[in-house]
Amino acid sequence: MLPLPLLKRRADEKRTSTVSLEREGRDEIRRITQAVEKVPWSISLMQILWTAGPVTLIGAWGGYLMGYGKAPTMENYVFFISYTVITGVAGVLANLVHHLTRGRQYERTEAKISRVIDTLPDLILTTRNLIVESLEGDARRREAAAMLLRKQDLSPEGVELAVQELLNDADSARIIARIDIYRRVGLYARIRDLNSLYSDTLEPQFTDLADVAPEAIGLLRDRFYGIAPNLHHGVPRDDNFLERILAASEQDNDLLMTLQDVEELLILAFELISGREITMLTFEYRGQWHLARALDQLEDARARYRIAQATGLSRVKALTVYLAEQSDTLVEDAASGLRAEVLLARSREAMDALADQIVRDAADLERAFDSQLRARLRQQSDILTNALKLFKSVQEAYENAGRSHAQLLRLSTRWEEMHSSEKQTQKLRTGRGRRGLRVREKRIALDDAAKADVCRALSKLMQGVNIRHWGHPRHTPLSHETLLNHGSDTLKRFAIDVALTLEPHIHLSRPEVQRAINATNAAYFGQLEPNMSAPAKAAIGAAMVKSIEPDLSRSAESLALALVRHYGVPLDDSAAEFLITHYKAREATLSMIAGYHSADYSPVSLLTHRPPVIGKRPRKWYRALVRARRALG
Incomplete structure (x- = not known):
């Protein structure tokens, strides 16, 4: 038990920290609003008084003296003074009316920005709870433990709880909690002692669960070796979440996206509103138009093929997540990785097991009527019908990837023919000049005007999202459960609307934008908690976004690999030094990439990830649905 003075001091420090956060967040909201809606009243008033007063009198006196060669008479002074006073009063009154009418708009805009910043974190927390709620048994415990282990500031007690949930072993949980205590005070020598002592005990447990929950076990293994998530590095994003959301929008099918995608998009929106800037690396060619056109077409085809590859995996994941969310299937979860x-x-x-169960239940229902059996059979039929639609989308996605691959090969062959006869593209230009290949940086971000526009649109959309603030007086456990049980579809539709709202400003539908976002880590928002005020959330959002260290090394290395392998452009010492200096690319990786000689370049198959064997849709699935319809009448 801590002494009373220490408890009071800690409470005072916490209150001071909260007040400071709220002050910083309130200033951030006011800054965005003022940049769009309002010029300070004092500045406007001084401009009018200065222009209508001294400036007008001095100008009139100087003009009269230059025109007539003498100073103005008293009548002229009365005229100028009267004119100046009338003009100044009229200007002040006009400005006053303007601010009175625009003031309400300023207040409305500030309220909308505050509402969006207040509600988005609550929606993120609600989505995380829904993700866990959609799972059952061990899968639910594993997902909850992974969410705990992602927290950078997780206490040793929290680490022990997460290990207990994952391994179901109290001794192992206490060991890793002790390691986390030593990590917090920098005693890595003791951590190595515990690693040596308990590695043979814990590593087999990690290996047993690696296939079931690879991401959670990876986080747990890091904790065992004294490595905690770094808020400066951020949190890895779920691959291709933007593609799934946009596909759900285009095809009007919420099943193509997951609740994890909803969380990722809400985090991205909160990042952008908080000031996140994401750098996008591209290259361009300036020179002969036919080479520039061929390069653009090849790069566009390569981007579309990569998106097509990602789409196939996205569809498979959407199918698995849908089956995991249903209680009548064998799928427990769709673990990341x-x-x-x-x-x-x-x-x-x-789906095979579900079809067999439908056939058995249909036969039982035909022999003897049972209302509960009839309801279960109808539910199982709906699940299998939706799963069939998703399975068909998997087949279509990989068929489209094959067509995109064929188009990429054709354009690659064409580029190789041009490349072999031209010299302008034989080098990546890093200095001055106009011709040749050059790296270009573009930024994905929202300026203050765009932030205000996005917040206005999101505030209107939030009116249709039935979510209460945590701790609301009318918020009872029963109403909370009812809200969550009916919140999944609403949140998915809201996420689609958020993506459509962001599209005009950052062009989420473009393949290069999706690649750039997927290549970066999301900001760490683990410090956001229920019942925080909007200014405190705004301050935390801005602070976490600023803490992210930009890492363009992967993008630079990927760019170099594309130039050398796919376009036959040699990577010389000056170009490699440029990528190392400006983008922190790894020298060893660039040396390996530069080892590919242009003579070895050929338009070989660029099928970097062989697609899985999908196979045909079994007829037993359709026969089971026919049997169910017949039994249900």
């Missing part, structure tokens, strides 16, 4: 082949095999097995 699993290959498409594993997810597809799980889904096919679950």
Whole structure:
């Protein structure tokens, strides 16, 4: 038990920190609003009084003296003074009316910005709870433990709880909690002692669960070796979440996206409103128009093929997540990090078992009527029908990837023919000049005007999202459960609307924008908690966004690899030094990339990720649905 003076001091420090956060957040909201809606009243008044007063009198006196060669008479002074006073009063009155009418708009805009900043974190927390709620048994415990382990400031007690949830072993939980205590005070020598002592005990437990929950076990293994998430590095994003959301919008099918995608998009929106800037690296060619056109077409085809590849995995994940969310299937969860082949095999097995169960239940219902059995059969039929639609979308996605691959090969062959006869593209230009290949930086961000526009649109959309603030007087456990049970579809539709709201400002539908966002880590918002005020959330959002260290090394290395392997452009010492100096690319990686000689370049198959064998849709799935319809009448 801490002494009373220490408790009081800590409470005072916490109140001071909260007040400071709220002050900083309030200033940030006011800054965005004023930049768009209002010039300070004092500045406007001084401008009018100065222009209508001394400036007018001095100008009139000087003009009269220059025109007539003498000073103005008293009558002229009365005229000028009267004119100046009348003009100044009229200007002040006009400005006063303007501010009275615009003042309300200023207040409305500030309220909308504050509402969006207040509500988005609550929606993120609600989505996380829905993700856990949609799972059952061990899958629910594993997902909740992974969410705990992602927290940078998780206490040793929290670490112990997460380990207990994952391994179901109290001794292992206490060991890793002790390691976390030593990590907090920098005693890595003791951490190595515990690693040596307990590695043989814990590593087999990690290995047993690696195939079931690879991401959670990776986080747990890091904790065992004294490594905690770094808020300066951020949090890895879920791959291709933007593609799934946009596909759900285009095809009007919420099943193509997951609640994890909703969380990722809400985090991205909060990042952008908080001031996040994401750098996008591209290259361009300036020179002969036919070479520039061929390069643009090849790069566009390569981007579309990569998106097509990602779409296939996205569809498989959407199918697995849908089956995991249903209680009548064999799929427990769609753990992050699993290959498409594993997810597809799980889904096919679950759909086979579901079809067999439907046939059995249909036969039982035909023999004897049972209302509960009839309701379960109808529910199972709906699940299998939706799963069939998603499975068909998987097949279509990989067929489209094949067509995109064929188009990429054709354009690659054409580029190789041009490239072999031209010299302008033989080098990546890093200095001055106009011709040749050059790296270009573009930024994905919202300026203050765009932030205000986005907040106005999101504030209107939030009126249709039935969410109460945590701790609301009318917020009872029963109403909370009812809200969450009906919140999944609403949140998915809201996420689609958020994506459409951001599209005009940052062009989310473009492949290069999606690649740039996926290549960066999201800001860490683990410090956001229920019941925080809007200014405190704004301050935390701005602080976490500023704390992210920009890392363009992966983008630069990927760019270099594309130039050398796909376009036959040699990476000389000056170009490699440029990428190392400006983008922190790894020298060893660039040396390996530069080892590919242009003579070895050929338009070989660019199928970097062989798609899984999808196979045909079994007829037993359709026969089971026909049997169910017949039994249901």
